[in-house]
Amino acid sequence: MIEFEDVQKSYRVEGRDVPALRDINLEVRAGEVFGVIGHSGAGKSTLLRLINLIERPSSGRIRIDGDDITDSRGGELMALRRGIGMIFQHFNLLSSKTVAENVRFPMKLAGTYSRDQMQQRVDHLLDRVGLADQANKFPAQLSGGQKQRVGIARALACEPRILLCDEATSALDPQTTQSVLRLLGDINRELGLTIVLITHEMDAIRTICDRVAVLDAGEVVEQGTAAQVFLHPRHRTTQRFVFETEHIDEDELHDDFAHVPGRVLRLTFQGEATYTPMLGDIARRTGVDYSILNGRIDHIKDTPYGQITLSLIGGDTDGAEQALHGAGVSVEVLRP
Amino acid sequence: MSDFFVNIRWDEIGVATWDTVLMVGGSMFFIVLLGLPLGVLLFLTGKRQLLEQNTFYAVLSFVVNVLRSIPFIILLIVMIPVTVLLVGTSLGVRGVIPPLVAAGTPFFARLVETSLREVDRGIIEATQAMGASTWQIVMGALLPEARPGIIAGITVTAITLVSYAAMAGVVGGGGLGDLAIRYGYQRFQTDVMLVTVVLLVVFVQLLQMLGDRLVLYFSRR
Numbered sequence: 353m354i355e356f357e358d359v360q361k362s363y364r365v366e367g368r369d370v371p372a373l374r375d376i377n378l379e380v381r382a383g384e385v386f387g388v389i390g391h392s393g394a395g396k397s398t399l400l401r402l403i404n405l406i407e408r409p410s411s412g413r414i415r416i417d418g419d420d421i422t423d424s425r426g427g428e429l430m431a432l433r434r435g436i437g438m439i440f441q442h443f444n445l446l447s448s449k450t451v452a453e454n455v456r457f458p459m460k461l462a463g464t465y466s467r468d469q470m471q472q473r474v475d476h477l478l479d480r481v482g483l484a485d486q487a488n489k490f491p492a493q494l495s496g497g498q499k500q501r502v503g504i505a506r507a508l509a510c511e512p513r514i515l516l517c518d519e520a521t522s523a524l525d526p527q528t529t530q531s532v533l534r535l536l537g538d539i540n541r542e543l544g545l546t547i548v549l550i551t552h553e554m555d556a557i558r559t560i561c562d563r564v565a566v567l568d569a570g571e572v573v574e575q576g577t578a579a580q581v582f583l584h585p586r587h588r589t590t591q592r593f594v595f596e597t598e599h600i601d602e603d604e605l606h607d608d609f610a611h612v613p614g615r616v617l618r619l620t621f622q623g624e625a626t627y628t629p630m631l632g633d634i635a636r637r638t639g640v641d642y643s644i645l646n647g648r649i650d651h652i653k654d655t656p657y658g659q660i661t662l663s664l665i666g667g668d669t670d671g672a673e674q675a676l677h678g679a680g681v682s683v684e685v686l687r688p
Numbered sequence: 689m690s691d692f693f694v695n696i697r698w699d700e701i702g703v704a705t706w707d708t709v710l711m712v713g714g715s716m717f718f719i720v721l722l723g724l725p726l727g728v729l730l731f732l733t734g735k736r737q738l739l740e741q742n743t744f745y746a747v748l749s750f751v752v753n754v755l756r757s758i759p760f761i762i763l764l765i766v767m768i769p770v771t772v773l774l775v776g777t778s779l780g781v782r783g784v785i786p787p788l789v790a791a792g793t794p795f796f797a798r799l800v801e802t803s804l805r806e807v808d809r810g811i812i813e814a815t816q817a818m819g820a821s822t823w824q825i826v827m828g829a830l831l832p833e834a835r836p837g838i839i840a841g842i843t844v845t846a847i848t849l850v851s852y853a854a855m856a857g858v859v860g861g862g863g864l865g866d867l868a869i870r871y872g873y874q875r876f877q878t879d880v881m882l883v884t885v886v887l888l889v890v891f892v893q894l895l896q897m898l899g900d901r902l903v904l905y906f907s908r909r
């Protein structure tokens with residue numbers, strides 16, 4: 353478990369303190385994939401670097417599994433960092449070392465592994481990330497996706513409890529992004545590893561995160577389960593992120609509403625309810641007509657969800673709304 | 689043709705060539721030995737680096753600049769007492785090595801500093817995140833990553849030394865430059881001058897080729 357308590361971070365720039373993070377209170381639970389989303393400059397990397405103390409907080413406390421790490425130094429700090437793996441947007445592999453040497457490097461630094469143990473772990477890890485046959489290549493000879501897989505293998509070398517991902521998929525194409533995210537998700541389950549992932553892409557959050565915090569100008573403006581935040585975004589910034597990924601143009605949507613009569617509702621189905629044919633049934637029973645304005649069925653992590661915007665016309669609209677509520681559908685009235 | 693080369697004594701040229709190799713090789717050994725740590729120190733204590741020490745860096749940087757701005761010929765003469773103290777003589781190959789080291793070390797240290805600065809900061813961050821000490825970051829990540837740049841720096845320094853070593857003739861230092869000055873310039877034996885200059889050119893070319901090969905080999909790109 354990672355806890356941030358009233359954490360502030362300012363950078364000294366030309367003699368002035370410029371705040372980068374304000375009043376951060378967060379709790380990342382052991383074994384979960386925790387996402388932090390925010391625009392460029394929101395303070396995401398800073399937040400991540402506080403966990404392994406690459407940056408130190410200006411005030412506040414940071415605890416890992418109950419231990420206050422805020423003031424760790426020297427050997428204690430090095431041991432802490434060895435227990436936390438990290439991967440990066442631009443991979444940060446050593447270009448002078450082969451793939452295998454890159455993965456071996458953290459173990460060599462730790463000095464607690466025998467030659468045989470190191471070789472065994474390198475083989476095992478490269479096999480796990482699907483690069484067993486690339487061991488003797490240099491990073492420059494690999495594709496972006498392969499480089500990030502080496503990065504992941506390297507981050508796991510010293511058997512960490514926590515994995516920090518700094519925009520780990522932002523330099524990759526959509527397909528490679530998905531495969532790297534899937535790998536991270538699998539590793540999270542297999543090893544019970546806690547993953548903190550920062551990104552500016554909602555898709556990355558939706559694919560593997562259990563819970564999310566939204567960072568805006570150095571402050572956490574919203575946090576909750578991925579489903580909650582994704583399906584019912586409350587803060588402006590969050591809403592914009594969601595609309596961006598759904599390719600919804602808000603203005604266009606409201607223009608569309610103007611053309612349709614009736615009550616405009618947004619329905620959110622989750623889990624099994626997503627595939628239940630309740631809409632037609634309820635329409636028949638209450639005598640309402642409906643037209644669908646917008647809709648999408650997809651997954652958040654492993655849970656299916658559906659979200660549709662529709663207008664109800666005629667019949668017993670109140671009754672229909674009640675029936676939807678009763679069937680476990682979340683109903684938001686966009687226009688009464 | 690053989691008339692033109694009438695003044696040449698090949699045995700003397702052989703000795704002079706070997707002397708030049710010794711002067712450059714010998715001083716390069718000490719230059720790398722001293723300049724590499726000095727360059728690392730300059731890098732580490734620089735602005736926004738791992739061991740940022742503004743005052744220390746400013747002083748060190750100033751000393752390096754002063755040494756670099758003294759013309760070699762002057763350094764050669766001014767250093768004579770120090771040279772005698774260090775190697776017992778200010779003549780011959782041995783007498784030239786201390787001033788060559790004094791001139792080459794700050795030059796090389798700057799080149800080392802520059803090539804370390806060119807290492808991606810992300811590499812330092814990644815190595816730091818693995819729990820590496822500053823020493824481990826330098827030995828395990830920075831130096832290997834900067835290796836092509838450092839080798840290029842050694843090449844440039846060695847080539848600069850060849851021309852510095854040629855000036856050593858002025859104080860009776862020996863080597864090809866000495867020969868060129870004594871026979872070619874002072875006694876108007878153009879053939880000797882020509883041969884020594886050609887040998888110097890070949891020497892520089894060889895150094896450059898060797899350096900370029902090593903840089904390419906270690907670049908891993």
Ligand SMILES: Nc1ncnc2c1ncn2[C@@H]1O[C@H](COP(=O)(O)OP(=O)(O)OP(=O)(O)O)[C@@H](O)[C@H]1O
Nearest residue numbers: 363364365372390391392393394395396397398399
């Ligand atoms: N070392 C530093 N010195 C001074 N200011 C810094 C430093 N690092 C970050 N900042 C500032 O702190 C703020 C947050 O930076 P941070 O890198 O955490 O943002 P980010 O959310 O990761 O952005 P990006 O998506 O672009 O990586 C920015 O305004 C940035 O300019």
Ligand SMILES: [Mg+2]
Nearest residue numbers: 396397398519
């Ligand atoms: Mg960042």
